[in-house]
Amino acid sequence: MQVLTTARTVLDEQAELVVIEAPKTAVRARPSGVHELPGLTDDPRTADKLFVGQPGSTDAATMWLAPFTAGERHEVFITLPSALVLARVRVWNYNASRTHAPRGARHAELYLDSTLIWGGEIQQAVGADTGARHVTDVLLTNNPSILAQLSARDDALGASSKAPPEALPHVEAEVMRRSLGLAAERPQTPSGLDSPPPPLGHARYGAHEPLPSVHTMRAVAGAGGGGAGVPPAEERARWAPPPGSAASGAQLVCTVLSTWGDPNYFGLCAIELLGERGEVVALKPTQLSASPASINELQPGSNDPRTVDKLVDGVNATTDANHMWLAPWQPETGRSHTLRIDLPRGVPVAALRVWNYNKSEEDATRGVQRMLVHRDGELVSPPQGAVLRKAPGHVQYDHSQLVPLLPRAAAESGGGGGGGGGGGGGRGASRAAEAAARLGYVPFAPLPQDYYVPALPAAHTWQLRLLSTWGDVHYLGLDALQLFGADGYELVVGAGALGGGGGAVGGARVAAGDGGGALGLVGRPPLVHAHPADVNVLPDVKGDPRTVDKLFVRRAGAGAGAGAGAGAGAGAGPWAAPPTARKPVADVWLSPWTPNTVNEISFVFDEAVALSLLRLSNYTKDPARGVDDFELLADGLLVYRGRLRRASGGAEAEWQSVVLIDEPAVCQAEVEAGRVFFSGAPEHAETAVLLINESIVVSKDIGFTMPMPPPAAAATSRPKTAVRCG
DSSP states (O other): OEEEEEEEEEEETTSOBOOOSOHHHHEEEESOOGGGSTTOTTOOOOGGGGGSSOTTOOOGGGSEEEEOOTTSOOEEEEOOSSOOOEEEEEEEEOOSOTTTGGGBOOEEEEEETTEEEEEEEOOOOOSSOOTTTTEEEEEOOOOHHHHHHHHHHHHHHHHHHTOOOTTSOHHHHHHHHHHTTOSOSOBOOOSSOOOOOOOOSOOBOOOOOOOOOOOBHHHHTTOTTSOOOOOHHHHHHTOOOOTTOOBOOSEEEEEEEEESSOSSEEEEEEEEEEOTTSOEEOOOGGGEEEESOOGGGTSTTOOOSOOGGGGGSSOOSBOOGGGSEEEEOOGGGTOOOEEEEEOOTTOOBOEEEEEEOOSOTTGGGGBEEEEEEEETTEEOSOTTOEEOOOOOSSOSSOOOEEEEOOOHHHHHTTTTTTSSOOSOOHHHHHHHHHHHHHHSSOOBOSSOOSSOOBSSOEEEEEEEEEOBBSSOSSEEEEEEEEEEETTSSBSEEBOSSOSTTGGGSSEEEOEEOSOGGGGTTTOOOOEEEEESOOGGGSTTOOOOSOOGGGGBOBOTTSOTTOOTTTTTTOOSSTTOOOOOBOOOTTSSEEEEOOTTOOEEEEEEEEEEEEEEEEEEEEOOSSGGGBBOEEEEEETTEEEEEEEOOOOOOOSBOOOEEEEOOOOHHHHHHHHHTTOBOOTTSGGGOSOOOOEEETTEEEETTTTEEEEOOOGGGSOOSBOOOOOOOO
16 A cells, blocks of 8 residues: 655745755655565655646646554655745645556645644545646645735635637647537526537636635625525425424523544534424524633633524524624533523424534634534433534525434434434445444445445435536536435435526525435435536526526426426336436536536535435537536535536437445446446547638547638627427
8 A cells, every 4th residue: 555645836925836856955854655565766756856747737746755554643844945924735635647646645744843724625636737726735824914925825726827828829729628518708697599619628617616605695686607505494394393393491502522623623504493383493692602602712701702692693604703602612621612592481392403613614624514403401402413514615506504403202212313324224225334343334226337436335415526517617517316315215316497596596495305315304306506607697697498407307297387298108116217408408508617617516404414325327419518527425425426418409308327325236237237437448439629621620439520710700699598398
């Protein structure tokens, strides 16, 4: 076994890159490298290479490689040129190839003069030239001016990396412009026929993520460029507690058991009580008390605004810390960390609605992870504690979570799962659990795919990151998605037209699947959120039907507007076969995209849900707008990365599966149906290469041959896109 990484960069408090002028003497490692092994004495992959070469490249000669021995320390020592205040450290993991990417370091700690300043997980590389993509950023400051300098530096680097290559011949320059998204402004998209520019090559993402900023949901609702969440009032209207689950009492006591990783602080954004019909039970600040009360206890006399009364100030989904509660986390003292809520006399309460701490993506680790809930001394949460979902660090959607107050028998038996597998068990769940218990490791799906996929990973938030298209630099879309829980039933199904604007709102509650157990005690379907929401976020585009709710297969009785043939070929049992009929062109999802962004689709559950199978059907109307590279994340952790096959444009639906279960029957069925894609298979082993012959793009492996216009004929406006309905 081997441990290695590709590169590191260090920036000081002036946002200047710290230059390691003599890495051979300033950088050392233990073990020093694979050259210590017999027969590898001349291997160039030594620790000094961490500061040599281009970060994110696939040149193994500029990486560090060392033997790995379980249980021993593997360290890199860097001597800085002088005493410095560090603002950020960036780490690129081992990236020689997709096959060797699993050799990269995973869990790591960062020490400065023997003081631990960071610990966490380093993101796995993808085995391709990615530049700033898939870099692990370690921010060591929250100073706004320094963060602004870092952001400006990133913007400058991004701009310089995209300077138009004027010195190249016109054909090569045009190919590079198109692949970098420099061809033109996004074309208009009024009602009319499609007239897209010819796709050239493979457009890819390559920009830095923006640094955190302060917003509330009310400030960004309906903003162009991304979908906002479903308004809280509409959210509450879509849930009602089971009959008889509400009960009255004098006081609720919430005892915090753990945070999402922060060792010093814990907090929340907001909290509400829901009554027996799902209505909000009014709370006053005087009804809340906490121990510790707030971070003002650390410095008596200080006036930090993050006090417990902010939990009921009416500003819920926000990144403004002035509307949150924060308290010191001190488990080593033996002191309990509690929030007490005095209940209105005689008013039944069925659930809590909680917004976790959401100041930024980094500070979301201060949010509560597990907490016990007692009503008048009686346990009303699972005995191991209710799991609160980690906040996203932004306000693109309302990140609230329902925490039901369980009847006594359900609480004592562990009802609600407390964040367990979420999927009703099933054969796959039992096989995975038995294998893990017997062998002491996490089981993996036993079939070749583009990624080493764990079996039945569970998460509160599942996220699809769509990284590139099959050539179009303006739009990205999908025809359909299917997600299956551990019990084999769909987690989300189509529910017809949505209220409140449907796809014009970035988040939407759609119908639950057949497997009720997958949604636990809460019983709410997930919040499905796309960012950007769809083409309706563009100027002068309204009422385009290609919204995110159209991704899910509609069933008889699920709602109005089910497309003809939608159920053809679809069964009703576990892991049912997908529909065979191609969906109508208005019954799909399309959103704006450029090579400088990542489009995302998130599925946000109130309880942890295990995923056993993901099926995708690529965009058919214009195959160049279909997804190519994509990732699947579970609570922010990468569980799959691969490519989605380009749609052929035939009459039948074309599906591709990501199998996340070790059940042999499921694996065999997906393989025999031709839905499992492995780029290493002999029929897909040819490397994707863009071939140009006398201004004609000819690329055998991506399936199209088309003329390329000279730069003077390049499109100057966004191509039109529309569908005919009815």
